[in-house]
Amino acid sequence: MPKHKWSIAHIFSYGFAIAGIAGALLIWSIYRVTTTIMSTATSVSQTYEVISSFRNMQKHLLDAETAERGYVITGDPAGLPAYQASLQQIQSDSDLIAAFVTNYPVQKVRFLELQKTISYRLKTLQMIVDTRSAGGVDAAHELVSLDEDKLEMKRIHDVLMQMEEEENVQLNVRLHARDIAYREFWWSFVALIITLSASTAWQYLQVRRIMQLEAEAKRRMRHMAEHDPLTGLPNxxxxxxxxxxxxxxxxxxxxxxxxxxxxxxxxxxxxxxxxxxxxxxxxxxxxxxxxxxxxxxxxxxxxxxxxxxxxxxxxxxxxxxxxxxxxxxxxxxxxxxxxxxxxxxxxxxxxxxxxxxxxxxxxxxxxxxxxxxxxxxxxxxxxxxxxx
CATH class of the missing domain: 3.30.70.270 (Reverse transcriptase/Diguanylate cyclase domain)
Known part of the structure; x- marks a missing residue:
């Protein structure tokens, strides 16, 4: 029998090795994509939560201001619990935002600015409430009507908008990274299918070639066994x-x-x-x-x-x-x-x-x-x- 460069066993071993490597690459790709998607999903969820916190903070500030003004106008202590509840919600929003922006230097700087502005605004609101509680109705009304109040709220609004815009930028980056990961996964899957198909076709052709060579070798050996080597006639x-x-x-x-x-x-x-x-x-x-x-x-x-x-x-x-x-x-x-x-x-x-x-x-x-x-x-x- 002739000696072949590749035996059928070698061809199948080589094919299984290719399939193993391709499978390992696909598993690695799936793991990497899954990790990326999970990480992105967590980041996206956090981003939405931060953006929601920005909007909640602005809403709770307005609620606190509304409750404060209602108390100033009516003097009814029944409005103070709503004011106190808004302050607590503002603190919760602040704590949540602080936890999310810890690892983002740009947002951290803006958050510090936001904290100062909100702290100043809350002190102003508390001062007006205290003035009204002490019986200074006119003084409280005068403080409420100051233009400085509007400027403070505008500064808070501007900082929150800047922070929200930055979060939206980060959100788009993370969504883009997720889309890239999805594409890489599908390309890896397509590459795996192509590799396995090519490997299978190569194995088939090589095995077929070896079988043809072996069949031809057997035919030649049979011919030699049944024919005269000199004349080529049957023996x-x-x-x-x-x-x-x-x-x-x-x-x-x-x-x-x-x-x-x-x-x-x-x-x-x-x-x-x-x-x-x-x-x-x-x-x-x-x-x-x-x-x-x-x-x-x-x-x-x-x-x-x-x-x-x-x-x-x-x-x-x-x-x-x-x-x-x-x-x-x-x-x-x-x-x-x-x-x-x-x-x-x-x-x-x-x-x-x-x-x-x-x-x-x-x-x-x-x-x-x-x-x-x-x-x-x-x-x-x-x-x-x-x-x-």
């Missing part, structure tokens, strides 16, 4: 099989089978006088002439040395075998030009017939071989039928 081994098949078919069909045993006259002289190379070339020419002279369904084999056999299957008339034998005597006796000179040989042919001369391949070959000796004894370059 004795294949002759036995073909002759048995021809006999089996003749038994079913009722037709005859003729076996021609051919021995070359004068071949030894050519071999001795012109050399073995000339003898080999002569055998090749004889084999070629035998092929050309016989029918497509006839079988030509070389037994070895200067002996050949022709099997005529599906024979209807004995005259067909007689004509072929005569043709072979004439054809092979034609001069053969070789590099060493012109070779001249003839043939002695013995013919046996199924079922008259035997019902097995061994009997038919034996009878045909006996007839060859009769042809040689009769003067060579002729054919003889086997005796019944």
């Amino acid at each position: 004795r081994r294949q002759l036995q099989d073909k002759l048995e098949l021809a006999i089996a078919y003749a038994k079913r069909s009722g037709k005859k089978v003729a076996v021609m045993f051919i021995d070359l006259d004068g071949f030894k002289a050519v071999n001795d006088n012109m050399g073995h190379q000339a003898g080999d070339e002569l055998l090749k020419v004889v084999a070629q002439r035998l092929r050309h002279a016989t029918r497509s369904n006839d079988f030509v084999a070389r037994l070895g040395g200067d002996e050949f056999v022709v099997v005529l299957s599906e024979l209807d008339q004995l005259a067909d075998a007689t004509r072929l034998a005569s043709k072979l005597n004439d054809l092979i006796s034609q001069p053969v030009p070789l590099a060493e000179g012109v070779a001249r040989i003839s043939t002695s042919i013995g013919i046996s017939l199924f079922p008259a001369n035997g019902r097995s391949s061994a009997e038919l070959l034996g009878k045909a071989d006996d007839a060859v000796y009769q042809a040689k004894a009769a003067g060579k370059n002729q054919f003889q039928w086997a005796a019944a």
